[in-house]
Amino acid sequence: MYDDTIAAIATSLGNSGINIIRISGKKSLEIAQKIFIGKKGIKLKKLKQRYLHYGHIIDPENNKVIDEVLLTYMKKPYTYTKEDVVEINCHGGVISSKKILELILNNECRLAERGEFTKRAFLNGRIDLIQAEAVMDIISSKSNKSHEISVNQLEGRLSKEIIKIINEIMGLIANVEVNIDFPEYDEDQVTIEQIKKTSIKIIDKIDNLIRTSETGKIYREGIKTVILGKPNVGKSSLMNFLLNENRAIVTEVPGTTRDTIEEYANIDGIPLRIIDTAGIRETNDKVEKIGVEKALDKLRDSDLIIMVFDASKELEEEDIKIIEYIGNKKSIYLKNKTDLEELLDLSDYPKIEESIIDISIKNNEGLDKIVSKIKDMFMSGVINVENDLIINNMRHKNLLINSRNSLDEVLKSINNHMPVEFLEIDLKNCMENLGEIVGKSVSDDLVDKIFNEFCIGK
């Protein structure tokens, strides 16, 4: 029924040690054979059906091993979707699952939409009628939302960049269209040379964006985590611990001020975006005041707050202020400096007292408890970063690659001396792919652009 092959990570990323990547559709087997090698290190000409193959996923470009996996091939129609299905059990956490999926998507295969396997299962008659409602629910609740999220996740600077590229291409197309539809008017004729130049320039920009997406900078992604506490309570040491001890991916986000620094940490596959605040306290210093206000701003839309108390000091005005700021937000309370004499009394705050974790960063005590607490909260769903984060990154990257490929086609057509209306087809494809990233339907804007920018008509 469907021509295209789809793939996705079927498990929830970060929640478990093993991830399952599912491919469904005509090309499933072909793709699997391309990227999978058996235990003897050779590609298998034939994959036995319904058999758990042990082996490795490799990057066919350089034969580098990506992950150790178990792979199953199931022939249609006796599969979940009633199509050919390949499932890959991999266990390298988020990074390698992502890499495997990317390898799959390099072939004639696209990322599955939310609920699409189930949708196919239903439409192909695999799932019974009673479940139809549930299928519709999944699709309507998840995909509308995930689309919205996907657009929102994009880093502001990048979405601006993409919109700029879209406008550039659209300007070019609008001009081409005016030349075509209103040939009698003496608007500037777009020359093939111009299209070539612009295409090359934009390819360069898109390539840059693709590289950016690989280093993860494309998103303000991760569980937004703010560490709070009065000065000298150990915030920075805690941050360093979270960053260093857990193979942190440290990226400095450009454009942030010296007052709040954002760092990315990866706690067993759970992406944390840690915002180090300048500390919250009353201040009259103008510069510092801006910093504090910024910190409070960050606080407002954070997913998780880690508040650090100083065990060696009594509860102070500043602590109380912070407790009040936090209110009912998802939070973890830490009592640092437990190696010193304890003066802190939290009996006025029984809830905090009950859940507080005793640590001593200096003596490296209790820190593992923080990690397991974060993991607990993540897995129990108290805090969550949906697969969306990781998936959208891939989706966007894919769209970027598609749009770059369209421009390659434009250049190819130019070399073949194709007339301008043929070039326009791929220019439009490029524009639409980019539009999808920023959540804009661009084709409708084209007619507006034509009339806004060109003086045409009788």
Add this chain to the structure above:
Amino acid sequence: MDKVKKFLSDKYDVVVIGAGHAGCEASLACARMGMKTLMLTMSLDSIAMMPCNPSIGGTGKGHLVREIDALGGQMGLITDKAMIQCRMLNTSKGPAVHSLRAQADKRKYHVAMKQVIENEKNLYLKQGEAVEININNDEYEVLTRTGSYYIAKAVIVTTGTYLKGRIYIGEVNYEGGPSGLYPSNQLSDSLKKLGIELKRFKTGTPARVDGNTINYSEMQVHEGDIELIPFSFLTDKVDIEQVPCYLTYTNEETHKIIKANLSRSPMYAGEMESVGPRYCPSIEDKVVRFSDKPKHQIFIEPEGLDTNEVYVQGMSTTLPEEIQIKMYRTMEGLENCEIMRPAYAIEYDCIDPTQLNRNLEMKNFKNLFFAGQVNGSSGYEEAAGQGIIAGINAALNIKGKDSLILDRSEAYIGVLIDDLVTKGTDEPYRMMTSRAEYRLVLRQDNADIRLTQKGYDVGLVDEERYKKYKEKNKNVRQEIERLKNTKLTPKREINEVLEKLGSVPLKTPITLYELLKRTELSYKNILELDKERKKLPKIVIQQVQTEIKYEGYIKKQLKQIEQYKKLENKKIPEDINYNEIKGLRLEARQKLSNIKPDSIGQASRISGVSPADINVLIIYLEQQLRLKKERGEDL
């Protein structure tokens, strides 16, 4: 009005209200499909009138004319008779955007069309103003102002810009139809009473100037093509004496006068609230919005051979007559011009086209059709394209047959109608090739291949046209086959010819088909290598060449069309209740309930319906289908 005694005049299968370009095609289609048809018009002298520019065709529009012709319509044939200049546009670009544009003698066009209508069997032509449409026992009664009423099984409304027409010239405004004719003031109210939603659009036209008062010597001359290509697939040759058009420009002085008098333009004074088309901007609009442009092109086009009136394209305005004279006279060659008819804007009632199905029938009224400018479109060709479809479908309805719906991959007409009824329009809608997704396939040279079979199947295309189409199609296919089967071997004399043509010599054998894909080679210039060929009509050669040269791109587009068709073929039952479908967002529910798309494909084009909504809809339809099956098994 109330005092007029009503009398039953006659009964018809179809009554067409209006005799403009939509009305003409609609009436002829109905009559030719065997329907007893009445064409009702306010003035027999304004049949197929061109109240604006004296031209037919242009990019996109020329495609429409070819399609109308391919379906068995009249516009192309009449244009071939009435043209006084013709050009193929965009010849410097690729074949998909080549488009014919002709200057037409307005009077000749009117006379020729009127004659065809008068002589058409089954078609009755009457002068009368329709003032009411009433429904009586599944039949329609069309009442005229003079009391006669007609009973019809189907009615096609093609009232153009007449409904509550209002003319604006500077501070002056009054009730009026186009080109000095009367407006139709009562029919709108009758439509409203039926519950049909109306909008108010406007459009404008420039002044007509006495050609004898123009000094052409300083203007650029625009001649027609040396070799004329006819619009109609039936016309073998157009043999006319062509007349030129001219080009002049506005200048600083013109712009100064316009800017100084903006407050006297009712559009700028805020007296007109209706929406005008952006591609027909008034000159004041152009000057204000594109203030950096020092001059604008103004084309001088003859209105006909037996009149001195000329059309001043680009100078449409609502400024007062006094100012019009002043600003027209600022332009080179027009210094002493005499305006014969002042420019004006016209405001009129039209319907919200989303009330229509894709066969152009009202969703809520069986057998009530609308076509042309009353649907919010603009342009003679757009009107005619809708007219022929409304006519065909009115006849098919009465015959109890399925509607003819052209989709976006089949015709510009399909794009036009789908856009109108699916998305609606906020301004008079003009066809542009950029609105068509499958432009490479929707060419003007293959309109007959795309549509004539369909026209024949519904009974509109006659045997002569059908035979001609079959012949052409056969020729194209056979020639392509021959080229595929003719091989050249790398012989010296062959390679010499190739080198002479600037082409790489052969190393291995190649078919003529593959050889023709080389950019530097054409069907014409490889004659020396292909001596076996028989003489073929130009249009056949052109098509053969296009199909070969752009094969890869066309194949790609055909693949896209295949995908598109899949969604188009997923039909949505008429009785679907969107409020029952839980997964749909509220906005989608409302939009879908309003537009009532006939297929998943159409649904996906409605703004405000997301891909997720479409997925939900697909699941729901499958669920319903299975439920039905289950019930069937139970029985």
